[in-house]
Every structure is written in C-alpha cells, then in structure tokens.
Amino acid sequence: MTLNPALTDKHIRLLQAGPEDFETIKGLLERCGLYTSSVTPEGSTYWIAELDGIPGGCIGLEHGVGASLIRSTAVVPDFRGHRLGRALVLSALTQAxxxxxxxxxxxxxKAGDYWQRFGFVPSTPAEVExxxxxxxxxxxxxxxxWIQDEQVWKRAMPQPRAAG
Ligand SMILES: CC(C)(COP(=O)(O)OP(=O)(O)OC[C@H]1O[C@@H](n2cnc3c(N)ncnc32)[C@H](O)[C@@H]1OP(=O)(O)O)[C@@H](O)C(=O)NCCC(=O)NCCS
Incomplete structure (x- = not known):
C-alpha cells in the first residue's frame, strides 16, 4: 500500500477544550471565515486538533436529548489535507x-460531499428544530x-443492543 507522505510524518493530537480554550477556538473559526457568535461551552463539547503541537482545527458538539449537533468544523487552510478534519469528526461522533x-x-x-463521507444524509430545518x-x-x-436557508444533514447512530 502506498502511503501519502503528508499523512505519515505529522503528529495529530486532539484536546477536549475547556472554557479557557474558547479564544483559541474563535480565532481558528475566524481564520476559516466561520461565525463565532453562538459558540459557547454551555451544553456543548468542543475539541481542538493540533498538528505537530500547533492548534489547526476545531469542532463542537451541542448536546440535546437523544440527539446532538455537530458545528464549527474548521481546519485552517495551511493545515488542511492532514486528516485533522477527519480526526475531529470521528471524535465528535464517538462522543455522540x-x-x-x-x-x-x-x-x-457548501460541504455536503465532505459530510456524506461520514454517512450523513440530507435532512430539513424542521427536523433539526x-x-x-x-x-x-x-x-x-x-x-x-437563517435556518430555513441552510442545508441540514443527519446521521443515524447505531447503538449496541442490550445483552440478553
Ligand atoms: C472541511 C474541512 C474541515 C476539512 O478539513 P481537513 O483537515 O482538510 O479534512 P481531511 O484531511 O480529514 O479530509 C480531506 C479530504 O476532504 C475533502 N474536502 C475538504 N473540504 C471539502 C468540501 N468542502 N467538500 C467536499 N470534500 C472536501 C478534501 O478534498 C480531501 O479529500 P481526499 O481525502 O480525497 O484527498 C476544511 O476543509 C475546512 O475547514 N473547510 C472550511 C470550513 C468548512 O467547510 N467546514 C465544514 C462545513 S460546516
């Protein structure tokens, strides 16, 4: 198997964000042109992904009852293509x-093709609301x-069956 050299010589580390990390998260989002206004640690879990020790991406998971919302998935342009995005998405899905x-x-x-790689399918604003x-x-x-103008995606989460 041929490995992509860009993926083999870099170290990815994921950190679960504390309240003190939100300035870093907002800075990452701003560098990617994403909104920061409703980004909050309340009722959410956020992660930061580092590449060789430098923060390069983030993701958030907002918690509901029996469902969650992934948001603020961003990797700064210079760090893209090293699987930081994939690591962040898999971390959020694992916690969900x-x-x-x-x-x-x-x-x-704009990034529906990216989300389809992870098993997301189209949904509606009414459903997520x-x-x-x-x-x-x-x-x-x-x-x-703005909710009516956005494309919503959803992914069913298989749950292990109870023993017995
Ligand atoms: C989408 C994003 C988080 C991916 O980060 P990343 O660390 O480069 O992702 P990965 O390295 O895990 O995956 C890279 C792959 O995703 C693909 N990809 C990246 N952005 C994509 C998009 N918008 N649509 C479809 N595919 C995309 C790349 O072409 C690459 O494909 P390959 O595996 O065939 O080479 C990053 O490009 C980004 O921050 N974009 C701007 C903000 C954004 O669109 N956020 C997500 C939408 S809410």
Missing part, C-alpha cells in the same frame, strides 16, 4: 455514540432567521 444519541445533525450548505430546539446554533438560526 457514547452519550447514547440516536441522531447527529449539522448545518452545511424539532429534535434539538435548545442547541445554541439551532436557537441562533431560528432567532436570526
């Missing part, structure tokens, strides 16, 4: 699975009126 979520949603109008109305990004979309 561990907390027992049946469905994970996200908003993405009904499933996780209190998620900060959903509330922001309703309040600011």
């Amino acid at each position: 699975s561990l907390r027992g979520d049946e469905t994970v949603y996200l908003f993405s109008s 009904a499933a996780i109305p209190d998620a900060p990004q959903v509330k922001s979309g309703v309040l600011r009126g």
Whole structure:
C-alpha cells in the first residue's frame, strides 16, 4: 500500500477544550471565515486538533436529548489535507455514540460531499428544530432567521443492543 507522505510524518493530537480554550477556538473559526457568535461551552463539547503541537482545527458538539449537533468544523487552510478534519469528526461522533444519541445533525450548505463521507444524509430545518430546539446554533438560526436557508444533514447512530 502506498502511503501519502503528508499523512505519515505529522503528529495529530486532539484536546477536549475547556472554557479557557474558547479564544483559541474563535480565532481558528475566524481564520476559516466561520461565525463565532453562538459558540459557547454551555451544553456543548468542543475539541481542538493540533498538528505537530500547533492548534489547526476545531469542532463542537451541542448536546440535546437523544440527539446532538455537530458545528464549527474548521481546519485552517495551511493545515488542511492532514486528516485533522477527519480526526475531529470521528471524535465528535464517538462522543455522540457514547452519550447514547440516536441522531447527529449539522448545518452545511457548501460541504455536503465532505459530510456524506461520514454517512450523513440530507435532512430539513424542521427536523433539526424539532429534535434539538435548545442547541445554541439551532436557537441562533431560528432567532436570526437563517435556518430555513441552510442545508441540514443527519446521521443515524447505531447503538449496541442490550445483552440478553
Ligand atoms: C472541511 C474541512 C474541515 C476539512 O478539513 P481537513 O483537515 O482538510 O479534512 P481531511 O484531511 O480529514 O479530509 C480531506 C479530504 O476532504 C475533502 N474536502 C475538504 N473540504 C471539502 C468540501 N468542502 N467538500 C467536499 N470534500 C472536501 C478534501 O478534498 C480531501 O479529500 P481526499 O481525502 O480525497 O484527498 C476544511 O476543509 C475546512 O475547514 N473547510 C472550511 C470550513 C468548512 O467547510 N467546514 C465544514 C462545513 S460546516
């Protein structure tokens, strides 16, 4: 098997963000041209991905009841293509699975092809609003009126069957 050299000589590390890391997260999002207004540690888990010790990407998971919302997936341009994005997405999906979520949603109008790689399929604003109305990004979309114009994606989370 031929390995891509760009993927073999770099060290990726994921860190779960604490409240003190949100300035770093907002800086990463701004460098990627993404909104930061409803980014909050309340009811959410965020991760930062480092490449060779330098913060290069982030992701958030907003928690609902039986469902979560992935948001703020961003890798700064110079760090793209090293699988930081993949590491971040898999971390968020793992936590969603561990907390027992049946469905994970996200908003993405421009990167649908990326999300389909992870098993996401199209959904609707009405569905995400009904499933996780209190998620900060959903509330922001309703309040600011952009939710109807966004493409929503969802992924069913297989849960292990109870023994016996
Ligand atoms: C999408 C993003 C997070 C990917 O980060 P990354 O660390 O480069 O991702 P990975 O290294 O895990 O994956 C790279 C692969 O994804 C593909 N890809 C990247 N952005 C894509 C997009 N918008 N649509 C489809 N595919 C995309 C690349 O072409 C590459 O393909 P390959 O594996 O065939 O070479 C990054 O490009 C980014 O921050 N983009 C701007 C913000 C954004 O679009 N966020 C996600 C939408 S909410």
